[in-house]
Amino acid sequence: xxxxxxxxxxxxxxxxxxxxxxxxxxxxxxxxxxxxxxxxxxxxxxxxxxxxxxxxxxxxxxxxxxxxxxxxxxxxxxxxxxxxxxxxxxxxxxxxxxxxxxxxxxxxxxxxxxxxxxxxxxxxxxxxxxxxxx
Numbered sequence: 001x002x003x004x005x006x007x008x009x010x011x012x013x014x015x016x017x018x019x020x021x022x023x024x025x026x027x028x029x030x031x032x033x034x035x036x037x038x039x040x041x042x043x044x045x046x047x048x049x050x051x052x053x054x055x056x057x058x059x060x061x062x063x064x065x066x067x068x069x070x071x072x073x074x075x076x077x078x079x080x081x082x083x084x085x086x087x088x089x090x091x092x093x094x095x096x097x098x099x100x101x102x103x104x105x106x107x108x109x110x111x112x113x114x115x116x117x118x119x120x121x122x123x124x125x126x127x128x129x130x131x132x133x134x
Contacts, residue, residue, distance in 0.1 A: 030063070030092050030099075030111075030113070031113060032061040032063065032092075032113070032118070033061055033062070033063040034060065034061060034134070035058050035059070035060045035061075035134070036058065036059045036060075036061065036118065036132035036133065036134060037052070037054045037055060037056075037057065037058055037132060037133050037134070038052050038056070038057035038058070038059065038081065038082070038130060038131070038132055039051060039052055039054065039131050039132065039133050040052070040129075040130070040131040041079075041080060041081065041082070041128050041129070041130050041131075042128065042129050043122075043126075043127060043128045043129045044080065044126065044127065044128050045126050048079070048080065048128075050079050052074065052081075054133075055073070056072075056073050056074055057070070057071070057072050057073065057074055057081055057082075058070070058071045059132065061090070066089060066090055066091060067087055067088065067089055067090065068087070068088050068089075068090045068103060069086075069087045069088075070083045070084070070085055070086055070087075070088065071085055072084050072085045080128065082108075082128070082130060083103070083104075088103050088104040089103075089104060089105070090102060090103045090104075092111060093107075098110055099111040099112070101120055107122075108120050108122065108130075109121050109122030109127060109128075109130075110122070116133055116134045117131065117132065117133050117134075118131075118132050119131050119132070120132075
């Protein structure tokens with residue numbers, strides 16, 4: 001009976017010590033809540049570098065429901081602007097201290113943030129570097 005009891009104790013202790021860490025950070029910890037203006041997009045295979053006027057493309061993050069509403073008023077179809085107007089789900093994944101932004105189940109790249117700016121960088125795969133400001 002003692003060996004069986006020991007197995008139960010080990011099982012119970014291992015279940016208690018488990019945490020619910022799923023490598024994702026909730027939006028509250030990210031600081032993304034609110035409106036962000038896409039101000040520059042650069043990189044890609046062709047090496048573009050385009051500035052957008054404040055208000056042309058706005059991403060409005062809602063940390064309560066992990067949704068982002070994109071208002072895209074860019075009329076130049078020759079310039080990549082990431083997403084058309086619409087509402088998308090988002091999350092932030094933390095992989096080995098590198099945060100990645102997932103929008104609509106697509107990894108948009110690494111995510112870096114300061115108080116008034118955040119950058120999505122996917123240049124490691126010949127993608128874009130996208131800069132947002134408040």
